[in-house]
Amino acid sequence: LDQISRNAAQARQMQLTKPQGALGDLERLAVRLAGMQGRACPGADRVSIAVFAADHGVAAEGVSAYPQAVTGQMIVNFSRGGAAISVAAKALDAHLRVYNLGTVTALEPLAGVEDQVIAPQTGNLAREAAMTQAQLVQAMNVGRLAVEQAQAREAVIDIFIGGEMGIGNTTPATALAAALMGLPVTDLVGPGTGIDGAGIARKVAVIERALALHKPQPVDPLEMLRCLGGFEIAALCGAYLQCAQQGVPVLVDGFICTVAALLGCRLQPQLGDWLLFSHCSAEPGYARLLDHLPSFPLLDLGMRLGEGSGAAVAIPLLRMACTLHAQMSTFEEAAVSGASL
Amino acid sequence: LDQISRNAAQARQMQLTKPQGALGDLERLAVRLAGMQGRACPGADRVSIAVFAADHGVAAEGVSAYPQAVTGQMIVNFSRGGAAISVAAKALDAHLRVYNLGTVTALEPLAGVEDQVIAPQTGNLAREAAMTQAQLVQAMNVGRLAVEQAQAREAVIDIFIGGEMGIGNTTPATALAAALMGLPVTDLVGPGTGIDGAGIARKVAVIERALALHKPQPVDPLEMLRCLGGFEIAALCGAYLQCAQQGVPVLVDGFICTVAALLGCRLQPQLGDWLLFSHCSAEPGYARLLDHLPSFPLLDLGMRLGEGSGAAVAIPLLRMACTLHAQMSTFEEAAVSGASL
Numbered sequence: 162l163d164q165i166s167r168n169a170a171q172a173r174q175m176q177l178t179k180p181q182g183a184l185g186d187l188e189r190l191a192v193r194l195a196g197m198q199g200r201a202c203p204g205a206d207r208v209s210i211a212v213f214a215a216d217h218g219v220a221a222e223g224v225s226a227y228p229q230a231v232t233g234q235m236i237v238n239f240s241r242g243g244a245a246i247s248v249a250a251k252a253l254d255a256h257l258r259v260y261n262l263g264t265v266t267a268l269e270p271l272a273g274v275e276d277q278v279i280a281p282q283t284g285n286l287a288r289e290a291a292m293t294q295a296q297l298v299q300a301m302n303v304g305r306l307a308v309e310q311a312q313a314r315e316a317v318i319d320i321f322i323g324g325e326m327g328i329g330n331t332t333p334a335t336a337l338a339a340a341l342m343g344l345p346v347t348d349l350v351g352p353g354t355g356i357d358g359a360g361i362a363r364k365v366a367v368i369e370r371a372l373a374l375h376k377p378q379p380v381d382p383l384e385m386l387r388c389l390g391g392f393e394i395a396a397l398c399g400a401y402l403q404c405a406q407q408g409v410p411v412l413v414d415g416f417i418c419t420v421a422a423l424l425g426c427r428l429q430p431q432l433g434d435w436l437l438f439s440h441c442s443a444e445p446g447y448a449r450l451l452d453h454l455p456s457f458p459l460l461d462l463g464m465r466l467g468e469g470s471g472a473a474v475a476i477p478l479l480r481m482a483c484t485l486h487a488q489m490s491t492f493e494e495a496a497v498s499g500a501s502l
Numbered sequence: 503l504d505q506i507s508r509n510a511a512q513a514r515q516m517q518l519t520k521p522q523g524a525l526g527d528l529e530r531l532a533v534r535l536a537g538m539q540g541r542a543c544p545g546a547d548r549v550s551i552a553v554f555a556a557d558h559g560v561a562a563e564g565v566s567a568y569p570q571a572v573t574g575q576m577i578v579n580f581s582r583g584g585a586a587i588s589v590a591a592k593a594l595d596a597h598l599r600v601y602n603l604g605t606v607t608a609l610e611p612l613a614g615v616e617d618q619v620i621a622p623q624t625g626n627l628a629r630e631a632a633m634t635q636a637q638l639v640q641a642m643n644v645g646r647l648a649v650e651q652a653q654a655r656e657a658v659i660d661i662f663i664g665g666e667m668g669i670g671n672t673t674p675a676t677a678l679a680a681a682l683m684g685l686p687v688t689d690l691v692g693p694g695t696g697i698d699g700a701g702i703a704r705k706v707a708v709i710e711r712a713l714a715l716h717k718p719q720p721v722d723p724l725e726m727l728r729c730l731g732g733f734e735i736a737a738l739c740g741a742y743l744q745c746a747q748q749g750v751p752v753l754v755d756g757f758i759c760t761v762a763a764l765l766g767c768r769l770q771p772q773l774g775d776w777l778l779f780s781h782c783s784a785e786p787g788y789a790r791l792l793d794h795l796p797s798f799p800l801l802d803l804g805m806r807l808g809e810g811s812g813a814a815v816a817i818p819l820l821r822m823a824c825t826l827h828a829q830m831s832t833f834e835e836a837a838v839s840g841a842s843l
Contacts, residue, residue, distance in 0.1 A: 178586075179807050180696045184811070185806070186803040226842065227840075234836065234837065234838040241836070242829075245830055248829040252821075462527040463527050466525055477821075480818075481593060489584055490584025495584045496575065497576060497579055498571055500567040501568060
């Protein structure tokens, strides 16, 4: 982080024609981004979005409302521009690239989709490790690659967004959240894309079985990720760590991305300095994550879609924060009197 | 409201490629706007902002951190493009017009500022009525005029935003809030632009004196507005009522605008159907308004600037809600499987 730029931004905020602090979080956002980007007037125009998609062996346990075929179908939908993240990326003039880490239905080559298939799906975490060591490394490297590719395309990335798609993936994310925070599964589990009460009970039992089988240890977050994670969750974690290393600010999406970010922070605590959080997910486990995050989410709109969609929705707030910061007049420029009391 | 368009929008939301409800408030926004605008695919591109500015006799009681000259200075700042609302309006490609209802410092003609001076300031509500009956009518008519002028400029206004500027105006707004909700002043009063503890105690005493003097009656909100209000607060109320009459959706800004909207709802309960609320103001009284609003605010970013700035910051959310609603593929179009459980 660049403390000189951060301090310059802070000093500028105090001179703009408004009561101090009156723009609330927008002021803090501009100041934080200044420190990350090393510019007294930061920006959020150049946004790069990578969506990581993969299938999950644990779907066999009946933990999702949707069939596994939807993962592949949604990759096609991303490519054709019909999914929420595709529409949002276009509206934001952001670059969107999809990474296919492996789906149960084979896919033809698709525009905007990069084939990085590791396996058709992960192992069923209720019965075995989700990934081998080699698969874990491979998945995390796809995340790193996505950031490298984004940086190769554009000289500067103002904000990186990671998204995810994978039928069943709130189950590994909830298992990881329980292991990372040491909380009971019942405190965290939720409906995901929309399972009913019986489905939720089944999901609790599946995650408890997985935790009893793998006995995840807080001191070894990578092993936790290998046993309980998913290809796209590992890729997100790898992407976030690469962003921190490269000095690229990250806007973290909802529940699954936030679990990947929290895991990344356990591996590399300085990652937290590079993370902004877009929104409170409606997935119940998110509320329990809040105490463990290095900063607070911007929005609370009851969103629970994934794909990076919540982060995309928050981008205009970052842009507005930067525009106000850069373009408002100072008290001196505008000849406005300061506070008298 | 157009129930056919609203129902068509609701039906469309259920067909889009996402779990039902996964876009949270963005879905509800698109559906509500459809009902207001009478189109199954609503929009938020054409935004019209009117900022009403005026001075307050009660400033003589020492209730603000800033000198009264700042009201006029900020009108100049609006005109020159340096204020938060000017910068935001430009970023949003929204039309901004400022209405000067009367300031203690006389102003030269300014670009984008309409001279509608009623008096240099209101009466000091702690000692006398803020307005005469004629002044109240005149102020409300400036609000109506602003909506008429906006409609004359553009064939269709998707969203109307009212803003306010007036040193001391959290004092009349808090007095009105206390009278409207029947709550103790100490539950509502806050620092406004930034007074300290002694200033807040003074503000409480001033408002309590005003309430004891005028004895506002819930059955007569207009008389309440006349005795305790301000020119810009009355103009906002008039503008909102005109919007409801003309079928123009309103995005209500923070504490002062929300008090004006609540007052408008007492005069005409159907106004509530046309109101969207942009953000929770950091002014403490706002939290007590929440129970009385017809719908919930979108953002909670600790903003407390006024000018319509919070509403402007929320416009991109409305635009994103409309864009996702219009452009996402349906399950059928994308050949994505529906929920199986």
